Amino acid sequence: MPARGKGVGRRKAQSDRLTNRKSTKDAVELSITTAAPDKSSLHAEVKHMRRNRSSRGVKPDPEAGKPTDRKSLVSGRLMDIGKGCSILGASEAGQFSGTVHFVTSLTQDAAFTLKGTIVFDQVDENIGGAYNPDTGEFTAPVSGFYLFTVQVMVTGGPGQEYELKCEDSAYSTRVRVESAWSTGSGTAVCHVREGHKVKVIKYYGPAGSLRQSPWTRFSGFLLRES
Structure with a gap:
């Protein structure tokens, strides 16, 4: 149990x-x-x-x-x-509203006299029509800050110097080439008033030719109006 x-x-x-x-x-x-x-x-x-x-x-x-x-x-x-964006070269209503941009070079090798203007006769681009291939001068269509670039190649005569001259600036940009078949370049930002001119001249050196396009060029464009 x-x-x-x-x-x-x-x-x-x-x-x-x-x-x-x-x-x-x-x-x-x-x-x-x-x-x-x-x-x-x-x-x-x-x-x-x-x-x-x-x-x-x-x-x-x-x-x-x-x-x-x-x-x-x-x-x-x-x-x-x-x-929030604006187009390069555009400005307020009633003011200049175009883009200024030019690119030039030489059609063939050419020699220039001392203190003479380098006439870049080949115009690759000329938006705004401010560059004159007959005189080699850029004339500002509007007052503002511009960026300019010059590049040169010499075929002979060492120690040549070329100068970028802005009419409104007390300063200049010089490019020196020490030997034949060498290149030099320079860039400058200048304030240029409307109607005033910018050009490249032979500043110093013995006789010698500049090489044709694309080794020798002069260009510039408008950064902003002032």
Whole structure:
């Protein structure tokens, strides 16, 4: 009898444990079911939040719901960028609004006298028409700051110097070439008043020719008006 009683006790304990596990499982399932709201309650909650935002003075986003495809986004960005940019050479209404840019060279090797103007007779570009290939002079169509570049190659006569002369500047830019078939170059930013001239002259050195295009060039462009 005592052994049988122990067996009955063990079976009862196992039955109690199974009952407790089932009760716990039922409780968890009940809590999950209770915590999961249906769609209608979610919609009601969203409407309630929107009404609260309106009552607090928060304005709805007018862009909400609009398509945001890649093309429309890129177009919008370009429009925003365009509002803050200006085209090179453009200015306020009523003022000069053209771009000034010239690039010149020599059609053939040529020798020039001391203090004489270098006449660059080949015009590769002359936007604004400010360079005169007959005189070798640039005439400013508008007052402003200009950037000029000169490059030379000599075919003979060492120690030659060429000077970039701005009519309105007390300073000049000189390019010195020490030996034949060598090159030299210089760049200057000058303030030039409207109608005033800029040119390149032979400043110093023995007789010698300048090499033709593309080794000898004179160019410039308008940085900004003043």
